[in-house]
Amino acid sequence: MKRAASLLLPLLLGLALxxxxxxxxxxRHIPPYVLPAPSAIARALIANFASLMLSLLxxxxxxxxxxxxxxVAGVGLAIAFSQSRTLERMLYPYAVVLxxxxxxxxxxxxxxxxxxxxxxxALALIAALVAFFPILSNTTLxxxxxxxxxxxxxxxxxxxxxxxxxxxxxxxxxxxxxGAMKIAGxxxxxxxxxAEFVAGSGTATGLxxxxxxxxxxxxxATLFAALLLLALLGIALFAGFSLLEWALLRRWHxxxxxxxx
Amino acid sequence: xxxxxxxxxAKRFDNGTEALKDLSFTVGxxxxxxxxxxxxxxxxxxLRLIAGLASPDDGTLQWKDARPDLGFVFQEPxxxxxxxxxxxxxxxxxxxxxxxxxxxxxxxxxxxxMGLASFARALPRELSGGMKMRVSIARALAARPRLLxxxxxxxxxxxxxxxxxxxxxxxxxxxxxxxxxxxxxxxxEATYLSDRVLVMTPRPGRIKxxxxxxxxxxxxxxxxxxQSQKRVADALLEPT
Ligand SMILES: Nc1ncnc2c1ncn2[C@@H]1O[C@H](COP(=O)(O)OP(=O)(O)OP(=O)(O)O)[C@@H](O)[C@H]1O
Ligand SMILES: [Mg+2]
Numbered sequence: 263m264k265r266a267a268s269l270l271l272p273l274l275l276g277l278a279l280x281x282x283x284x285x286x287x288x289x290r291h292i293p294p295y296v297l298p299a300p301s302a303i304a305r306a307l308i309a310n311f312a313s314l315m316l317s318l319l320x321x322x323x324x325x326x327x328x329x330x331x332x333x334v335a336g337v338g339l340a341i342a343f344s345q346s347r348t349l350e351r352m353l354y355p356y357a358v359v360l361x362x363x364x365x366x367x368x369x370x371x372x373x374x375x376x377x378x379x380x381x382x383x384a385l386a387l388i389a390a391l392v393a394f395f396p397i398l399s400n401t402t403l404x405x406x407x408x409x410x411x412x413x414x415x416x417x418x419x420x421x422x423x424x425x426x427x428x429x430x431x432x433x434x435x436x437x438x439x440x441g442a443m444k445i446a447g448x449x450x451x452x453x454x455x456x457a458e459f460v461a462g463s464g465t466a467t468g469l470x471x472x473x474x475x476x477x478x479x480x481x482x483a484t485l486f487a488a489l490l491l492l493a494l495l496g497i498a499l500f501a502g503f504s505l506l507e508w509a510l511l512r513r514w515h516x517x518x519x520x521x522x523x
Numbered sequence: 524x525x526x527x528x529x530x531x532x533a534k535r536f537d538n539g540t541e542a543l544k545d546l547s548f549t550v551g552x553x554x555x556x557x558x559x560x561x562x563x564x565x566x567x568x569x570l571r572l573i574a575g576l577a578s579p580d581d582g583t584l585q586w587k588d589a590r591p592d593l594g595f596v597f598q599e600p601x602x603x604x605x606x607x608x609x610x611x612x613x614x615x616x617x618x619x620x621x622x623x624x625x626x627x628x629x630x631x632x633x634x635x636x637m638g639l640a641s642f643a644r645a646l647p648r649e650l651s652g653g654m655k656m657r658v659s660i661a662r663a664l665a666a667r668p669r670l671l672x673x674x675x676x677x678x679x680x681x682x683x684x685x686x687x688x689x690x691x692x693x694x695x696x697x698x699x700x701x702x703x704x705x706x707x708x709x710x711x712e713a714t715y716l717s718d719r720v721l722v723m724t725p726r727p728g729r730i731k732x733x734x735x736x737x738x739x740x741x742x743x744x745x746x747x748x749x750q751s752q753k754r755v756a757d758a759l760l761e762p763t
Contacts, residue, residue: 411601414576418595419618433605514605514646
């Protein structure tokens with residue numbers, strides 16, 4: 263009952279708001295280039311479905327490529343940090359600098375360096391830069407948060423650093439990593455969108471570019487349709503990572519446990 | 524010569540805390556020795572030194588031969604929460620590269636000896652505090668240590684579980700002729716288990732009394748036991 267309500271209530275609210283929107287647009291004769299009605303957005307979505315799907319695919323690809331690169335680099339560097347304090351002291355400040363610099367600001371530079379003929383690589387790189395830091399910092403923290411008694415125990419039995427890493431540190435870091443992946447998934451989507459905005463006309467083909475293009479042409483309904491797809495993409499990414507987290511942690515981790523009634 | 528001899532061992536921490544000073548004692552082969560002392564007197568520190576997890580700042584720690592194969596039971600169960608009981612117990616065997624089948628059998632056996640045969644596939648969170656402690660002890664025993672170091676392993680348990688585990692431990696140590704160094708706060712526990720009780724001073728810890736208890740089985744309610752217990756308690760309470 264409660265679960266049904268928690269699904270149904272937001273759904274009903276959403277439908278009510280859409281109805282209100284539709285009504286206000288109709289009654290007040292708001293022009294479609296200012297605020298299109300939901301029905302107009304739906305029509306635009308259907309009319310441009312094939313091309314919007316291609317754009318979605320393009321943005322999704324960039325997002326996932328960027329995310330994968332950030333994951334590999336972030337986890338790899340975190341592992342390196344866990345093995346060498348010196349390396350961590352040396353590199354971590356630069357990782358922070360990277361984090362606090364708004365990547366949007368270096369996006370044009372990256373586009374120029376990588377080149378517009380390899381635009382997808384440039385976009386993925388920007389997406390990766392945005393997603394990189396939370397993965398690095400959370401995994402670093404996670405690798406350090408392993409029960410030190412357990413690590414002592416491993417040492418006592420003659421375990422090598424790699425055995426300690428593999429058997430104790432990495433599993434202990436998993437909850438932190440999965441939490442970071444949820445954040446980083448959303449961030450790499452933002453990175454991809456920003457990168458497409460910066461890349462501008464003629465090169466990018468993703469949803470963000472469609473938004474710019476539709477805006478220029480005052481096709482506001484198409485703009486909304488692209489926006490809707492972007493939101494759905496973000497939700498799907500978040501849901502996917504939440505599902506992964508649940509699947510991997512539900513049996514043992516505190517975060518997934520609740521007292522049995 | 525005894526199995527292990529500590530001679531005027533001192534340990535200071537980076538923040539200046541002097542945990543141990545002039546700590547000297549010996550442990551004989553096959554002996555069950557308890558370390559008894561007030562909280563913070565350096566008992567855990569002493570165990571870590573013996574295990575080689577830390578090194579003394581002063582004094583020496585000498586083994587008869589090399590350091591024997593060790594088992595360590597921490598005050599907390601210290602299990603891998605993502606792994607079931609059997610996998611936890613198998614950990615030292617896996618690290619020693621013992622063949623999978625044999626490791627499985629030995630780990631299962633160790634669990635059975637701790638009365639947990641039917642919980643081999645249970646995750647730590649599905650076990651009670653006492654059961655987790657038994658898994659931790661099974662893990663230490665599965666590796667067949669010659670020397671078992673135990674840091675207040677039963678401190679958090681209720682009295683019946685504690686007495687049950689005391690009996691199990693005593694039996695297992697004798698059966699496998701394991702040398703045990705056992706840290707505890709409890710006078711009763713120390714008296715019940717040990718061949719010798721080493722009483723420590725407050726920090727910086729050193730031994731202030733070395734009490735050999737009469738050999739043979741102990742009856743918790745017997746007058747002889749009460750007498751031994753009083754000797755230990757008196758030594759602990761006596762001002763330094
Ligand atoms: N890593 C550390 N850094 C600084 N001081 C420490 C450290 N570990 C222990 N100490 C200090 O050393 C002293 C001895 O600690 P230890 O843990 O050995 O005591 P203990 O006898 O085991 O106490 P308890 O019975 O409460 O477990 C304490 O005063 C403690 O504060
Ligand atoms: Mg202690």
